[in-house]
Amino acid sequence: MFANARTMGNDASIHQHKLSSNANSCRQSRIVELSSIVASNTLKLDQYFASAGVPTPSFDIDAPVNIPLPPDLESLRESILDASTELNELLLGPRETMVDWQFNYYVPLHAISHYKLAHTFPVGEEASFEDIAEKSGLSTPLVRRLLRHAIANRIFKEVRKGVVAHTAMSRLLAEDTLFQDYVATGEDTLRATSYTVRAMLKYPGSEEPGQTGFSLGEGSDDSFYQIMASDPRRAERFMNCMIMKLQGPGYDVEHLAGYSLWETLPAGSTVVDVGGSHGEVASAIAKRYPSLKFIVQDLEATVDVHTHLSDPLEGRIRFMAHNFFQPQPVKGADAYILRWILHNWPDKYCLKILRNLIPALKTGARILINESCLPEPNTMPNRADRKLRVNDTLMLTLFNSQERDEEEWIDLFRRTDQRFRFVGMSTPEGANLSTLEFEWAPV
Ligand SMILES: C[S@@+](CC[C@H](N)C(=O)[O-])C[C@H]1O[C@@H](n2cnc3c(N)ncnc32)[C@H](O)[C@@H]1O
Numbered sequence: 480m481f482a483n484a485r486t487m488g489n490d491a492s493i494h495q496h497k498l499s500s501n502a503n504s505c506r507q508s509r510i511v512e513l514s515s516i517v518a519s520n521t522l523k524l525d526q527y528f529a530s531a532g533v534p535t536p537s538f539d540i541d542a543p544v545n546i547p548l549p550p551d552l553e554s555l556r557e558s559i560l561d562a563s564t565e566l567n568e569l570l571l572g573p574r575e576t577m578v579d580w581q582f583n584y585y586v587p588l589h590a591i592s593h594y595k596l597a598h599t600f601p602v603g604e605e606a607s608f609e610d611i612a613e614k615s616g617l618s619t620p621l622v623r624r625l626l627r628h629a630i631a632n633r634i635f636k637e638v639r640k641g642v643v644a645h646t647a648m649s650r651l652l653a654e655d656t657l658f659q660d661y662v663a664t665g666e667d668t669l670r671a672t673s674y675t676v677r678a679m680l681k682y683p684g685s686e687e688p689g690q691t692g693f694s695l696g697e698g699s700d701d702s703f704y705q706i707m708a709s710d711p712r713r714a715e716r717f718m719n720c721m722i723m724k725l726q727g728p729g730y731d732v733e734h735l736a737g738y739s740l741w742e743t744l745p746a747g748s749t750v751v752d753v754g755g756s757h758g759e760v761a762s763a764i765a766k767r768y769p770s771l772k773f774i775v776q777d778l779e780a781t782v783d784v785h786t787h788l789s790d791p792l793e794g795r796i797r798f799m800a801h802n803f804f805q806p807q808p809v810k811g812a813d814a815y816i817l818r819w820i821l822h823n824w825p826d827k828y829c830l831k832i833l834r835n836l837i838p839a840l841k842t843g844a845r846i847l848i849n850e851s852c853l854p855e856p857n858t859m860p861n862r863a864d865r866k867l868r869v870n871d872t873l874m875l876t877l878f879n880s881q882e883r884d885e886e887e888w889i890d891l892f893r894r895t896d897q898r899f900r901f902v903g904m905s906t907p908e909g910a911n912l913s914t915l916e917f918e919w920a921p922v
Pocket residue numbers: 753754755756757760776777778781801802803804817818819820
């Protein structure tokens with residue numbers, strides 16, 4: 480009887496195999512389709528690495544921390560990442576995909592950051608858990624547990640039992656100060672994240688920057704910027720974290736400097752960059768268009784320290800302290816830029832910022848918004864879409880603000896004043912930010 484059952488079982492599995500082979504010969508399953516995308520595109524990348532003499536990706540201490548690729552191959556890399564993520568999640572299945580078993584990934588990272596564990600021995604050398612414990616003041620068992628969690632994520636490696644060495648990732652933690660600040664800031668962001676729904680419950684529908692997950696997590700009614708202003712080191716850490724996040728071609732100011740409006744402006748035109756920070760955008764446009772003049776406005780504390788410009792730009796770029804919640808003092812300029820300003824503010828405050836421009840606007844003046852523009856559903860590769868949605872929720876957590884789609888941007892201007900005319904939107908190849916152009920058209 481047992482023998483029969485075994486035979487039946489074998490027959491059944493053979494039958495099942497035949498069925499799935501037949502199905503596959505009719506139509507490839509999604510997982511096979513994805514694995515083919517991964518295989519063929521990875522082969523192309525590997526051929527490029529070999530022909531360009533670029534090392535293939537690795538976590539060795541000397542490995543490049545970014546993968547340097549020309550734009551056409553960058554899109555190939557994205558397609559591999561998208562396909563392999565989908566394949567991974569299909570094979571995990573719905574339940575395991577949603578169960579975030581890495582929810583405390585940041586505990587070892589924060590411990591490494593606080594106790595400077597990556598600094599306890601030089602890159603290229605080895606250290607025992609005991610050595611690291613002695614230098615950090617933590618106990619050996621705690622160091623072992625925390626580092627083995629990190630090691631499972633390729634941060635350090637255990638070269639022999641009880642002895643660790645650096646990988647490319649632990650090297651970043653040891654040597655890259657921007658990256659160190661990025662990790663340290665993650666602690667603030669995680670706390671704020673875990674308070675987001677609590678803030679929504681406590682302040683339903685709030686558009687106040689002091690009623691966010693961030694503020695609630697801090698036990699404060701102050702906004703993110705007020706809290707940062709009270710702690711200069713924390714503010715610097717956050718700024719470094721932003722600099723790190725924005726490295727790479729997607730956020731390059733050259734995308735905005737290449738915008739079509741600049742070449743149509745008459746010689747001597749004035750462009751105002753509202754909240755223009757260090758003047759990077761103004762400098763990039765000024766270098767390409769020597770006949771344009773710029774005024775960069777920001778809060779007093781920011782503009783004071785950023786007055787060093789290269790000679791040819793001196794005289795064409797002027798810095799001015801201006802709070803954009805006050806009426807715009809530069810009247811009759813040809814264009815006003817707001818790059819990455821409005822996504823930090825809920826609609827209620829965006830309306831105030833935009834209405835403060837109106838008394839200064841001459842007929843035909845252009846307002847350029849340079850911001851993320853959320854895509855229509857199902858129009859963007861999944862990884863890029865996830866990044867945008869992560870940022871949108873982060874805006875909620877930190878500011879009670881949001882990222883917006885094209886319709887929402889147009890609607891924001893319509894609600895500000897019906898006399899704004901939408902001219903158009905463009906997103907250059909490879910840019911993470913879109914430019915939306917509006918014209919002041921009172922008649
Ligand atoms: C996300 S940054 C964008 C900076 C710059 N536009 C860019 O694209 O790199 C926001 C800027 O708004 C400035 N800012 C914040 N509140 C402001 C206010 N009330 N008035 C003027 N500038 C302000 C900040 O100092 C900061 O430089």
